[in-house]
Structures are given as C-alpha cells and as structure tokens.
Amino acid sequence: MSVLALEYPPINHLFDWPAFLFDGTALAVNKTVLIYVAATVATMLLFGLAGRPRQSLVPSGVQHVAESSVNFIEESVVMQTIGPDGRKFMPFLTSLFFFILFSNITEVIPGLQFPANSRMAVPMLLALLVWVIYNVVGVRSQGLLGYLKNSLFPPGVPKALYVLVTPIELVSTFVVRPFSLAIRLWANMVAGHLLLVTFAVLSAALWGATYVGAALTFPMLIAMTGFEILVSVLQAFIFTILTAVYIGGSMHPEH
C-alpha cells in the first residue's frame, strides 16, 4: 500500500503472522501464540521466583515487583470494587492482569514488537470468560430471579423509566459488556501497533531519502514507544478493574 509515496505494508500483514508449526491445523503455532506462551512463562517465573521460601524482609527484584503488584491489585482493584469478600478472586485477577500486560508489552520489546492482544482471539476469549464468571457469581449471590431483577430493574429508578432502562440494561449487561471489554483492549493495541509502524516506516523512509527528515519522525517514534508502554499497562489495568467492577456489581447489587 502506498501512502504519500511511502510503501506501507497491508494492514493484515502487520497483524496476521504465518504459522511455522502445524500449519493449516487448529493447533497452528505463530508469533502471536509464542507471545502468549511467553507471557504465561514470564508470569509463572515472576511469581515462582517471588514466592520462594526464605525471602528477605525488605523485598527487592522480582519479589518486590510481584508483591507490589499483588498489593496494588488487592488495594486498588479488589477492595475498591468488590470489597473484602472479593479476595477470593485475587488469583484470577492477578493472572488476568499479568497475562494481558505481558501480551501487550511485547509491542515495544525489540525483536518481538507485536502486541499479541492486537489479535482478537484472546481478548474475546477473556471477555467471554469474564462474562461467564460475573453472571455465575451474580446467580450464586442473588439467585437467578434476584440477579435478573436487580440487573434489569435497577433499584431507585422511577418505575416509568423501566421502559427505557430495562432494555438498555439487558443489552448493556448481557450483550455489550463482553464485546466492549474485548474491543477496548484489542482496538487500543491495534492502534498502538499502527502508530509505531507508521512512525517507524516514516523514519526509515525519510532516513533513506534525506537523513534530516527523520530527525522529526524518529523522536516521535521514541515518544510513541514510551506512550505505548503506558497504554500497555493501562489497558491491562482497565481490563482487570472492569472485570472486578462487573464481579462486584454481581455480588453486591446494592452498590
């Protein structure tokens, strides 16, 4: 694709990686799959090393990272959205946060430079998993009828407004939430990857043509790289805190 005389790779070529194992099967392995595996291994290593016995009294290194993260998720996510009885979801929320974070951050890691969550598969899968979990939690906490009643007929709303509110809540709670959750993560990662590729292509082309022109675009590429680190962390946090909000809403409809 040519944009302003620059050869820009087709969009699907920036995201659709060829399989190098089991090509043509449902178990094909490509770069995206490897990033997910790496994210899993990295998280397991982080917590495996941090949870070793006889850790120091003053945490440092991986112990500090893991404990700070657990503390952050507990205090800033679980306690703010669910409450003390949400601590049983800590392993799930911690797994979710680190899995998404490590799959996002590969966007700026030299040699990888691809956010696995810019592919729709896993964001959609995780969003559906969250959808199942918060619905099951809602039914278990309030009973099926109670959960449906509290979800579709929010207390405190004038009865006349239920004509409007109930269809909106039905679509919002049971249909839109998983899509919004998945698409928010996916679209942010797609946009970030496109931004980085755009500035990288521009820098490479301008460097080859004029040298001086890249002086403008290359600093932007560096700045965008820093910005995408922030986006990677932020999107992992948003996905996790929204999951906690949905679970908290199912457990405590009065809030």
Next chain:
Amino acid sequence: MEPTMAPFGAGPGVRPGVRSGVISGVRPGGRPRPRAVLRLCAALGLLAAVAVAGAAPAWAAGETIGGCVLETVADAKKEHGSLDAVKALPADELSALETDLEGCLESPNPILPALDEIIWGGLAFVILFAFMWWKGFPAVKRAMDARSEKIRADLDAADTAKADAMRTKSEYEAQLADAKTAASAIIDEARAQADQLRQDLQARAEADIAEQRARAAADIESSRRQAVDDLRTEVAAIAVGAAERVVGASLDADVHRSLIDGYIDEVAGAGSNGNGG
C-alpha cells in the same frame, strides 16, 4: 596522568580522579583517552541498536504480498509440474488460481478471532491461572502475610519491651523515691539526735559551770573567812603591840583581846557593808 583542567561547572573541589564531561576524557595533548573512545563507541552502538529496534516495526509484517504471490505460484507450479503447464491450465482452473493470487491482496477481517490463537491463548491462560491458583499467588501472599506477621510480632515485642522498660523505670523511680524518703528520715533523725546531744552537752556544760561557779564561790568565801581570821589574829597582835608601846604599860591581854576583837568585828562589819555584803 589525570587532566589538570577542571570540567565546566566543576569548581576547585572536584577531585582529580573524578571525570565528567568530554573535556576530562581528553588528554592534555589533545588525543582522546581510550576509555572515552570506548564510551563513545558504546553510546553510538546503543543509539544504533535503539534506532534499529525502533525502526523494526517497519518490517514487522507477518507476510508480504510478494511472498504470498510467490508461494501461491510455487504451489501451483509444484502441483502441475512446470510454469508452462500452469499457463496451459483450463480457464476455470486459471480463474481459481487468479482468485488465490488476489487473495494475497485481500485482508482477512481483523476482528474475527483465529481458532488456533483461541486454543493456544486459552490454554496458556488456563495453565497460568492454574499455576497462580495452586502455587504462585498463595506463595507470594503467604510470604507477604508472614512478613506482615513478623513485623507485627516485632512491633508487639518492641511494645512489650517498652512496657517492661517503663515498668522497670517506674520501679526504679519508686525505689529512688523510697531511698530519698529514707535518707531524709535518717537525716532528720540524725539532726534531731544532734540537737538533743547539743542540748544535753549544753545543759551539762551549764551545770558544770554552775557547779564550778558555786565551788569557786564557796572557796572564795572560805578563803575570805580564813583571811579575815588571819587578819584578825595579825591585827590583834599588831594592835596590842602598838598599844603597849603607846601606853607604856602592859595591859591585860584578855581585856585587850576582847577590845580588839570587838573593834575588828566592827571594822569587818563595816567592810562587809562597804563591799555590798
């Protein structure tokens, strides 16, 4: 040899061994120091690495159009034996090949999830969640709780030690107060005893003085009487002798004596009255 010239902004307090800035990396003769050259090379290498790494997304394409076309043509050539055989294919098969080649230019819908990625990604997350549920999270949480518990126990121990110290201090202060009270009582008692002793001594001294004085008075009185008696005797003898010389005759000694005694008593009585006696 260290450079004698201080770098910009460095005052006289800069140690000779501390180098900062480019100037300090240059020999006095103008030739750069080997370490400075190494640092410059390292910085350039790092910059190049960042540039290459930063620009790498430009080549971060999974599949190129040319590669796809070449792969499709190679597959067809392999299937039919040669390129000429491919060219000689019937129109419908050529049309199918064209469709395949056009497929290289088409983008698959990016929002449709790929089955292989769902399977592998889901499997990876399930494994991660199982590990975190079983071991990873509990171990970290246990370590955090153990540390919190240890810190709490240390704080409790410190509080207990502080309470013990305060109690010991109170006991010491009470003992000190008791000691001060006891010392004060002892001092008061000693002072009272000393007063009593002083009063006793004073009374005894006054008694002694009175006794001495009485004895002295008695001695004086005795001496005075003795003196009076002696004087009387002497005066009587002298008076008799004198009278004998005056009258030239010897008088009766007993008469004389009674006269003299009477006179002396008269004189003594006058003397005693004259002395206030």
